[in-house]
Amino acid sequence: MRVLVADDDESILACYADAFTQPDSLESTQKLKALSAELFQDSYDPTTAEPEAIFDLVRCSQGDDAVEIATAAMRQGRAFNVVILDVRMPPGMNGVEAGERIRAIDPEVNIIFVTGYSDVTLRELEARIPPPSKLHYLPKPVSFNEVAQMARDLTSDSVARRGGRQDG
Amino acid sequence: MSLKRKIHIVLIVVLTSYVVLSWGILGTVLIPAFEELERKQAQSNLHRVENVIENELEDLATLAADWAAWEDSYRFVRGENPSFHEHLSVISLSRIDVDLMLLFDADYQSAGGWYSSLPEGHAAAVTAVFDHPLDPHDRLLSLSMSGTEGVGLLSTKLGWMLVSSNPIRQTDRQGPVGGVLIMGRLLDDERVEQLALRTEVDFQLLAPEDEPLAPELQASSLSGAQQIFLHSPDDELLLGYKRLEGMYHEPALLLEVHTPRDSSALGFKTVYLTVLFLILAGVVVISVTGVLLQHSIIRPLSQLKDHILEIRKSRRLSKRLDMQRSDEIGVLAQEFDTLTAELAVARKQRIEQTFKAGMAETAAGVLHNIRNAMTPLVNRINRASSAIEEAERLQLTNALDEIRDPDCPADRVAKLAQYLALAHTELERAHQTAQDDLGIACKQVVQVEDILAEQERLAHSPPVIEVLELEDVVQEATNVLPQGDGKQRLVCVDDSVAGHKVKANRLNLIQVLCNVLVNARESIERAGRLDGVISLEAERGTGQTENMVQLRVKDNGAGIESERLREIFQRGHTSKTAGTGGLGLHWCANTLGGMGGWLRADSAGPGEGAEFRMYLPEA
Numbered sequence: 001m002r003v004l005v006a007d008d009d010e011s012i013l014a015c016y017a018d019a020f021t022q023p024d025s026l027e028s029t030q031k032l033k034a035l036s037a038e039l040f041q042d043s044y045d046p047t048t049a050e051p052e053a054i055f056d057l058v059r060c061s062q063g064d065d066a067v068e069i070a071t072a073a074m075r076q077g078r079a080f081n082v083v084i085l086d087v088r089m090p091p092g093m094n095g096v097e098a099g100e101r102i103r104a105i106d107p108e109v110n111i112i113f114v115t116g117y118s119d120v121t122l123r124e125l126e127a128r129i130p131p132p133s134k135l136h137y138l139p140k141p142v143s144f145n146e147v148a149q150m151a152r153d154l155t156s157d158s159v160a161r162r163g164g165r166q167d168g
Numbered sequence: 169m170s171l172k173r174k175i176h177i178v179l180i181v182v183l184t185s186y187v188v189l190s191w192g193i194l195g196t197v198l199i200p201a202f203e204e205l206e207r208k209q210a211q212s213n214l215h216r217v218e219n220v221i222e223n224e225l226e227d228l229a230t231l232a233a234d235w236a237a238w239e240d241s242y243r244f245v246r247g248e249n250p251s252f253h254e255h256l257s258v259i260s261l262s263r264i265d266v267d268l269m270l271l272f273d274a275d276y277q278s279a280g281g282w283y284s285s286l287p288e289g290h291a292a293a294v295t296a297v298f299d300h301p302l303d304p305h306d307r308l309l310s311l312s313m314s315g316t317e318g319v320g321l322l323s324t325k326l327g328w329m330l331v332s333s334n335p336i337r338q339t340d341r342q343g344p345v346g347g348v349l350i351m352g353r354l355l356d357d358e359r360v361e362q363l364a365l366r367t368e369v370d371f372q373l374l375a376p377e378d379e380p381l382a383p384e385l386q387a388s389s390l391s392g393a394q395q396i397f398l399h400s401p402d403d404e405l406l407l408g409y410k411r412l413e414g415m416y417h418e419p420a421l422l423l424e425v426h427t428p429r430d431s432s433a434l435g436f437k438t439v440y441l442t443v444l445f446l447i448l449a450g451v452v453v454i455s456v457t458g459v460l461l462q463h464s465i466i467r468p469l470s471q472l473k474d475h476i477l478e479i480r481k482s483r484r485l486s487k488r489l490d491m492q493r494s495d496e497i498g499v500l501a502q503e504f505d506t507l508t509a510e511l512a513v514a515r516k517q518r519i520e521q522t523f524k525a526g527m528a529e530t531a532a533g534v535l536h537n538i539r540n541a542m543t544p545l546v547n548r549i550n551r552a553s554s555a556i557e558e559a560e561r562l563q564l565t566n567a568l569d570e571i572r573d574p575d576c577p578a579d580r581v582a583k584l585a586q587y588l589a590l591a592h593t594e595l596e597r598a599h600q601t602a603q604d605d606l607g608i609a610c611k612q613v614v615q616v617e618d619i620l621a622e623q624e625r626l627a628h629s630p631p632v633i634e635v636l637e638l639e640d641v642v643q644e645a646t647n648v649l650p651q652g653d654g655k656q657r658l659v660c661v662d663d664s665v666a667g668h669k670v671k672a673n674r675l676n677l678i679q680v681l682c683n684v685l686v687n688a689r690e691s692i693e694r695a696g697r698l699d700g701v702i703s704l705e706a707e708r709g710t711g712q713t714e715n716m717v718q719l720r721v722k723d724n725g726a727g728i729e730s731e732r733l734r735e736i737f738q739r740g741h742t743s744k745t746a747g748t749g750g751l752g753l754h755w756c757a758n759t760l761g762g763m764g765g766w767l768r769a770d771s772a773g774p775g776e777g778a779e780f781r782m783y784l785p786e787a
Binding site: 009011012014015018019028029031032035036038039040086088115116117119139140141142143144145 | 532533535536537538539540541542543544545546547548550551562563566567580583584586587590591593594608611612
């Protein structure tokens with residue numbers, strides 16, 4: 001599952017990285033949970049626990065870079081399932097314009113706007129970057145876990161729609 | 169170049185062209201007409217003189233014919249009437265106005281002769297009259313001897329004469345020609361003068377030796393009977409010439425007629441007077457036109473121009489021309505006033521919109537930056553919290569209790585030990601995660617503080633101070649209030665407000681004044697006064713308030729209790745119902761303070777109205 005995120009704030013990009021990648025100690029944690037269930041009859045059932053999706057997360061800090069990366073990915077046949085954009089990313093292209101260009105080259109991709117303040121309304125965004133079903137808006141402050149969950153949900157639909165074109 | 173100067177130049181050019189054109193038309197039409205009239209007058213004079221000479225010849229011919237057809241004359245030249253000679257004398261010739269009489273017999277021999285300059289009793293000799301003896305070959309005698317009368321001008325030794333030659337016959341004009349009678353009248357000065365009196369024409373008869381040398385006057389050039397020549401030696405006289413034919417149709421005397429150039433002089437005088445009149449009329453018309461243009465166009469246009477320049481220079485859009493005219497310039501001035509008023513409103517709106525846009529942009533930026541900073545902060549705190557919650561769910565106490573229990577099976581103890589080891593690792597990771605996240609959260613808090621500090625720094629930036637006309641500010645601020653029902657004005661601006669210039673931020677000052685005015689209006693409404701009035705007055709400060717301008721806003725509304733006069737300037741204080749508060753007097757006082765002024769309030773108590781005094785630095 002491929003996710004592209006563009007935000008001019010490095011600390012936010014770091015949060016995305018944390019939310020969209022699995023911790024290194026996942027195996028020890030799984031062992032701990034399994035042992036806890038065995039010793040103390042906890043509710044954890046390793047046989048039923050679904051492995052969380054692994055994201056191939058690509059980060060950038062400018063709208064121009066996002067368009068360039070998305071374009072290159074399309075040429076390589078490795079289109080992104082989800083593109084997450086901030087609206088204000090000075091000094092270059094803003095997120096709305098970047099979203100328009102990415103939509104122009106990839107009509108299937110889901111675009112999520114995550115911003116602290118938008119100069120354009122959601123209605124205007126839907127008009128400029130149709131269809132509304134593939135456009136999402138989350139105001140900051142936002143839980144990156146929620147963003148990651150949304151990305152998972154959207155990715156599953158995207159994978160189904162794109163068929164065998166995707167590798168992850 | 170100013171419009172006034174252009175119009176003056178155009179009027180002068182028009183006047184000059186008008187005069188030149190008039191002079192040209194009159195000079196080319198009227199003067200030639202007078203000159204033509206003058207030429208015709210000269211021609212007429214020539215004909216009149218010529219006619220009188222011909223009349224004189226006819227008269228002479230008649231007289232000579234009578235004498236020639238007389239029995240006494242006939243018999244005299246035949247030698248049959250010697251006494252005839254006795255009847256003739258110079259005196260008798262002068263009675264019939266004849267200067268010469270010659271009689272020849274049929275043999276061409278002189279029978280007798282008389283001319284006026286001879287002494288009485290002396291007979292004239294032919295040789296004294298003619299240059300040559302008259303013989304049968306002489307045409308003067310041969311024609312008459314053949315029975316033909318001859319008449320015309322003839323040159324003699326006595327001078328040019330009017331001569332008539334007649335055959336002498338019997339009274340019944342029958343029978344053979346007995347001889348020839350020649351009768352002449354001298355064209356001397358006396359006769360010319362007589363003819364001039366008769367014709368009322370000044371002329372002279374010039375002998376060939378006295379003629380001017382002009383080629384046009386030579387005999388060959390004026391040979392025809394109709395040939396005349398006109399010559400004007402000066403502006404006062406027109407000379408007309410015509411060649412008179414002699415007795416034998418040879419060129420004889422040159423008739424010179426003097427015609428005064430009265431017509432031309434009259435023509436020139438008429439043209440001069442006409443042009444002078446036209447100049448005077450043109451000057452009057454152009455002067456009147458200039459005055460009318462000055463009054464109806466130039467002056468109002470100058471007023472409009474000065475008004476526009478004044479607005480351009482002072483940037484005071486509140487000034488109005490108020491030109492009361494119904495013509496196009498009046499409409500233009502009124503439309504300009506309207507346009508200026510609309511521009512003033514637009515400028516006010518633009519300033520407010522710019523201010524609001526700036527505020528919105530600042531707010532948007534702050535929102536964006538703070539939410540950006542808050543997002544990692546919240547997420548990191550949430551993650552740290554989640555890690556701690558996960559740690560709290562570990563069964564550390566239970567595991568330790570079971571391990572301490574001697575009855576606990578060894579294999580369970582081993583698993584419990586393994587559990588504790590894994591839990592320790594998990595705790596360490598949770599601790600590290602929480603530590604990292606809290607560290608990042610602290611950085612984000614610092615970032616938020618930086619953003620707030622930047623805003624605080626901006627908040628302390630001094631407002632842009634301008635030099636303002638207090639009257640304009642008052643006018644703009646009072647526009648926000650309704651002006652009553654038309655019978656009474658709610659806001660009365662005293663004349664003392666005009667003329668004061670203050671240094672302040674325009675928008676801030678307008679907002680402060682609006683706030684004070686709105687408070688005053690609401691105070692009047694609360695008091696239920698139908699005769700509510702808000703009056704504004706201004707004056708220069710004195711003493712401690714020197715170099716300040718004091719603007720007083722006084723109302724006759726509900727008034728303020730003395731103990732509340734300080735409270736009204738406190739933050740958050742409002743006299744309005746919940747949720748309808750404006751900027752507040754706290755903000756107003758601080759804003760005026762930021763511009764170097766201050767705000768004071770006075771009231772005699774409830775029901776006595778209130779007075780707010782705004783002190784502003786004088787410009």
